[in-house]
Amino acid sequence: MIKDLRQISTQTVGLIQEQQDEILKDWIESQLTADTLRLDLMDQKKLEQESKALLKALTAALGGQGRDFTAPNWQAVNGLLKEISEARDKAGFSPTETATFVLSLRHPLVERLLSSKKISSLDEEVWLLLDILDQLAIFTTEVYQRRREATIHRQQEEMEELSTPVVKIWDGILALPLVGTLDTRRSQMVTEALLDAINTTGAEIAIIDLTGVPAIDTRMAQHLMRTVAASRLMGANCILSGIRPQIAQTIVHLKINLGDIKTESTLAAALKTALATYGLKVTVSE
C-alpha cells in the first residue's frame, strides 16, 4: 500500500458527497452495459447493493484524516472490499472481473470532477483519485490471491497428514507404505512417524513399501537410508519392499549404495521374511 498519500481536498470530497446519487447511477449503468457484466453469477440487485455500499464507504474514507490505507478511516472500505472480493471469488468471478468492478468507478467519478468548475488544481485531484482507486483494485486481487494461498497451504497440510500412515500389520511388524516422492520435509515427517510408532508399539521390524513411489533419485535414496539408520539406532530393522524394476535400474545406474539394507520385491515377500524372523509361518489350516 502507498504510505505517502496526499489528502484529497475537502472541495472534492464535498463534491463527491453532493453528487453521490448521480455517481452511483452512472456507475451502475456503466457496469450493466460493460462486457464484464456477469449476471449469471450475481443478480442486479446485489450489484447495486455492493456498488452503493462501496461508494458510501469510499466517500466517508476520503473525508477522514488518515492518509494511508491502514488508517482507521479506511477500515470500512478495506473490510467491504475483502468481503466483496471473497464473495465474488466463491461465486466464480475471475480476479480481473472483480478488479474491473472497482476500476469501473474511475470513469463516473472523474467525469463529475471534470464537469465541475469549482475545483482548484483539478489535475492533481484527478490523479490522486485515480491512484486511490487503483490501489483499491489491487487490494481486491491481493485478497483473492491470499485466499488461494490459504487453500494451497491447507491442502498441502492435508496431503502431508494423509501421506504418512504407519500401520501395524502384525504383532511387532509395522508397514510404512510410501506414496509419491520424499523431499527433506516429508522424509522428516515420515521418519518421525515411524520412530514414534516403533517406540509405542515396540515393533522390531518395519517394512517400508515403495510400491507407490514413481521414481527415485540420489537425494531420496539418502533420505531412505537415514530413516533406516534411525530405526536401527532404536533397535528396529527395516525391510524395503516394492521396488519396481525401473527403480531398481535407476538405483544401479545412479550407483546408489543401499548398504546392507534388506530388500524384497513385494510387500507380501517382505511380510513373509518378517514373520520368519519371529519364527512364524503361515500355513493352510487342516
Added chain:
Amino acid sequence: MTLERIAIVKIEECLLVTIQVDMHDRLALTLREDLGERLLTTQARGVLLDISGLDTLDTFIARVLAGISSMAKLLGAETVLVGMQPAVAMTLVELGLTLEGVHTSLDVDRGMALLKKLLV
C-alpha cells in the same frame, strides 16, 4: 565434592548400565573407565547400555558410547545399546552418526535376548 558415577550392575555374565541422569562429558569418560575395569575383573561377556532415560545426546557422548562398544569388543564382550528415544535417533542420523557396528535393541528385555543370541 563427591564424584558422580553411573552404576554398573552385573547380571549373570552381563554388565547392565542404566543411564538415568543427564550425561555430561566427564561422566561419560568416567563410565568408560569404570566399565573397562569391571570387564576385566568380572570377565563379563556382554554389556547392556540402557539409554532410554536420555532425551538428548550430543556427538561427544555418542562417540564415547561407540568407543565403549569397540573397547568391550577388544575385551571380549558384545555391547547392545537399548532404548534410544526417537528424537535422539533422529538427531544422531542428522549428525551423520549412525553408530555402525553397535548392536541396538528396543528395550532391556529384548537387548538381553539379543545378547544371549550373540554370546552363543
